[in-house]
Amino acid sequence: MFAEYLTRGVKAGLVAGLVFGLFMAVVANxxxxxxxxxxxxxxEESGHSHEAESAHSHDSEGTHSHDSEETHSHDSEETHSHDSEETHSHDSGDSHAGEGGGHHDSAVSMAVTKAVSVAAxxxxxxxxxGAFFGVAFxxxxxxxxxxxxxxxxxxxxAGFVTxxxxxxxxxxxxxxxxxQSLSAATRLPLYAGMMLAGALACLSAGYAYTRLRxxxxxxxxxxxxxxPFALLAVLAVFAPENAVHGALSPTLETGLTGLFAFGQVLLWLVLAAAHARFRPSSESESESAIPTAGRDSAPMAD
Amino acid sequence: MATANTVNGRIERARTELSPTQMAAGALFIAALGFTLLFVQDPLVHDSLHNFRHAAGIACH
Structure with a gap:
């Protein structure tokens, strides 16, 4: 029985993974x-005063990869960033602009990043x-x-909230x-802690609902x-604040944040719909109880 | 199969269905997976997941 549940969860995961991989490939990448x-x-336009901010990436890469990057990153990276960087890249060093043009502080090329990201x-x-719809379910x-x-x-x-x-x-x-104003060392435990808080909120909400009903x-x-969800929101208010500022326009940043959030919502929705659909037929005596939402996203399974 | 359809029943059921070796192997596998995900901060792996981490909303710069 456990194996059946795990299989069903992983199958739903495959369907959702297919959809999310596609989202990665055609939208996010x-x-x-x-x-x-x-x-x-x-x-780059704001001059070289940015060296202080991004020194960790540029200084380390600018020096050692000069000769190797210059040759092959030229055709792939330079073409699209040509107009903005051409003006000063040639006197200040090609590797600087060639790398900076496409990709921020990276150890790998953009093509690898894209392929690995789709697979991920x-x-x-x-x-x-497997974890939520197989084991936890x-x-x-x-x-x-x-x-x-x-x-x-x-x-x-519950999985999305967690x-x-x-x-x-x-x-x-x-x-x-x-x-971001908080360091990665602070943000990782914070993220993990909020995941734990989210899981606890979901569990206690379910428990409270059943008992009170x-x-x-x-x-x-x-x-x-x-x-419990209200308590979660209160907890978030007291968490340390992470101020974010970027060079992009605020509207574009809001749009990107919204898009990435939408991507995760879509992922969980497809997971749930596929999981509901993969219910073994012996269990589904009350077939009419299946919400129509399950039917709507069914074609994604193909 | 006398286990009731409750969370405790499911835990009981998993206990009878899976051998201790299977459970140990599963736990070890999950621990290894978690360890890898947490501590593989190797630039090669980390950077090639850059786009994915943004799309998943887990960004660390």
């Missing part, structure tokens, strides 16, 4: 590359599907307060190239379930 390019154009997008779906299914297929959607909601929603209350997705009816149950 070109946009991140473009945003990086804009950032570097802005930084696919695996991201599989990992989340096996244990929690009896406690999820919903009719059969709707359990998958509640699991998807992995992305709760941490994003403190550290929302940032546009490429933006500077038995004792006092549906309305107090819904209110009781909302309390």
């Amino acid at each position: 070109p946009l991140v590359a473009y945003a990086d390019e804009l950032n570097h154009a802005a930084v 997008g696919g695996l991201w779906g599989v990992v989340l599907g 096996f244990f929690l299914e009896p406690a999820i307060p919903a009719p059969d297929a709707a359990k998958s959607y509640l699991m998807g909601l 992995v992305s929603g709760a941490p994003w209350l403190v550290l929302p997705p940032v546009a490429p190239g933006a500077e 038995e004792s006092s009816g549906p309305v107090p149950a819904v209110i009781g379930a909302a309390v």
